[in-house]
Amino acid sequence: MPSPASPATPGLLTRLLRAREAGLVGLLLLVTLGTAAINPLFLGSGSVRDLFLNVAVVALLVVGETVVLLMKHVDLSISSVVGLSAFLTGSLFAAHPGMPIPLALLFGLALGAGLGAVNGLLVAYGRVPALVATLGTLYVFRGVTYAVVHGGQINASNLPAGFLTFGTGSVLGIPNLVLLVFVVMLGFGAYLGSWRGGREYYALGSNAEAAVLAGISVTRRTMTGFVLSGAIAGLAGVLYLARFGTVDATAGTGLELQVIAAAVVGGVSIAGGVGTLFGAGVGALLLGVMGSALVTLRAPGFYQQAIQGALLLGAISVDMLVSKRAAKRLQAAPQQGGTRK
């Protein structure tokens, strides 16, 4: 079966998905230009910068969630990992103001990887459905955060100036955080697109039995996927801290819905095996632009959640209809999808 992002096999499905990504980019332009037409301030340099900074954390989380979704699993616990990582990193800085920033990033990664390993063990070895396992750890990790925070909070005044500059600074006009997320996305894009390990996630999600017969170790791959998702969420927690400077026990709550919505809007299928990081990134950007557009157009904040839910429903419905049609056409044309250059 041809899969997206494998340049050697531009089969029907790939073409369908490419068309879909083009459609997303078109929609993105439409929303952006439409909002700018009503309120030109929307494309002011300050608000564009803010928009990208807001999208940065979600776009980073989408990378890890995509890996898990490709395997036909789901990781609901990322928001709690973000909260715990943000708070603990902040506490570390409060205790050791001289800590170098790369060390903070490493700490976030390591903490997240550890929490992700818990999910991986439950799903890969305990055979607990990912939904149940990560819904459980969402609450457990959040509970741990509450216990650690104990009603306190981290403020910008607790953080060293260097870290805050890192959060607000930019290179050549591109904010540091956006740059960092972009690098991670490119790296993972290559990993998922052309590395053997990356391709195994697709294999697992499209047909687990076939993956086993092809000699893929399902437990190890599943474990790795969840560890990666956790590590990225831990890193996102450090970025969250750098971006907002203020963190309490509820930091990051509800992010998982935004992230899953972004991935699915971007064409990552919840049925596993289909999707690209490029699409997922565009999905995150599209949701961010829509959110900002609502604010620019003075829609009350209370509408945000309802619209997000509606978008997610719309996206999964379209996703299902597209993949059903694709399956039908593939059945009708078994010769499709060969290695036609």
Add this chain to the structure above:
Amino acid sequence: MKALKTLPGWETTLTVLVIVALLGGGLLSKDFLTGQNISFLTANFSETLLMALTMTLLVIVAEIDLSVASILGLCSAVLGTLFAAGVPMPLAILAAFMTGGLAGLLNGLLVTRLGLPSLAVTIGTLALYRGLAFVLLGDRAVADFPQAYTNFGFGTVPGTLIPIPIAVGAVLAVLTAVVLHATPFGRSLYAIGSNEVAARFSGLRVERTKLLLFVMSGLMSALAGVVYTFRFASARGDNATGFELGVIAAVLLGGVSIFGGKGSVIGAVLAVFLIGLINGALTIVDVSNEILTIVTGLLLIGSVLVPNLIARAQAARQRRRLRGEVVSP
């Protein structure tokens, strides 16, 4: 296929655990085992009990509804908004039930007509319905409900210590148990959950059944919304946020298999009581809320993990025994 063995006499085990929780609570504090305290404690899980009944039926057909607590909040917001606008209370309650029914219908249509996984659909509607509740009420609260109605929320059945909502829940639990365990319709749910394809070939109306269950789940969440609103004499958009976890944890702990085709109403009801009593006992010794969150999360994971591990160990033992027979002449 993973044919999970239900633990022998899991309901019996749960009953013992409930008694242990009662005695344990009594040991922790002499105020725990008073009629007043138990009455107060059970009132606290009225909504969870109600929603767990329909959730049991849904999980048995291998579906799930994560939007129940959001429907509860939305119905609470509808009730409060209409009452504040001067609509007579019976009409406002009727509107809340219609809202719940429609919310369940949308879930069911998306699952049965488009063939979408109920997990994804109800994560979406969890956000959508909660969002609509906020659209209606923002962060305002509606209070000052008439005494007659709030009495229904926190009164007890005259002459007893049984909270009225729990009495309603008990009647509905008996009804649900009869339907599930003693009617052809109930048996068809197990058939659908065990093997949907086979059920379809045997002429069972799978889609129609699932649609009905989602609508029932919506209506039950509406009832829970009405109970919650009167129990706290407050209609708010964020009422019962996060309650879905407790409901699902109770259903799974009650021995209803997440893979469908297995489970009983009595198990789920016992599990609601068990979790409620553990929470109550922990609260009485001043264990903070965060520990309760952790305990509920662990119960949710454990209720699926432990049976899995036991099934695995049994399978391994079986394999060893078979190998042993082959080897020994």
